[in-house]
Amino acid sequence: MSKSKAQENYIDWVRDAHAMEKQAETMLTKMADRLEHYPLLQRRIQEHIVETQGQQKLVQDVLDRLDTSHSVIKDVAAKATAMGQSLSGMFVSDEVVKGGISGYVFEHFEIACYSALIVAAEAVGDLQGAQTFMTIKVQEEQMAKWLEENLPEVTQRYLALLENPDVDASR
Template sequence: MSRIEENLMAWLRNAHAMEEQAVTMLTSLASRTGDYPNVKARIESHLAETKRQAEALEECIKRRGGETSTLKDLTAKMLAFGQGLSGMFVDDEIVKGAMASYTFEHMEAAAYRVLIAAAEAVGDTQTQAVCERILQEELSMASDLEDHLPELTRKYLNRLKPMRMSS
């Protein structure tokens, strides 16, 4: 296996662990967004996409003769669990969660751009196509988050306003 192929495999394993981390993060966030039904629905939709992405990456890794990294997957899940747990102790979790998700989506997009170039370099058109599809899903989620951050923030802030008493 060439150094380029070794890098592709390492990056695929990293991306798989990243998606496992995202599953844990999104699951945690979705469980606490009941006051924001539109946000909850979009998170749950992306959670289903994310699970399919992890499966597609695992298939790419196996097709190339490798295996996922249990250690990387477990470490990523533990990190995400800790992030989810920390969100329970802040009252503005919905805003911070949306900001973190927006940032995470862009990190994922960067990872898939790298994977697309690496897959192209070794002539792995199947992996390239999978990563191009996933990239579009990540960019769509990032765009949705970007579009809705101001509205989400206003809705959160409006919930903080004291209730006015009727005369």
């Protein structure tokens, strides 16, 4: 039995979500590894890495249940993109602030993706998938809210550390 166009798109979007979570893990790990003077931000990013790994598993569970697999090509491309993004941040002095802004933007991208996935899952009758994506969306919303509330403090700390010539404020 062939799949409907809606089902095909839904499965493709779930694969995209898996690749997106791989990209998020790579970006977050690279950023967390470089945060020497921002322990609160580092701790929250490390917590979100654990959440992201759990999200990858949840998305993979949906793919397994749909009798499909994640796209290795998309996962590799996402990791390469994330690596490039994280490496480009190594060469800017205000990396921590720009990383926080980028993280905030990426969280909202994920929220939008999961919002669409919830609707698609419901449309094709995958209520279990819809529930999974609602759970993940809540985690992404919490991280976005944390970044929104804490980015001003991170920015202030960065600016204060800039005044100390013995400290690399970007770390």
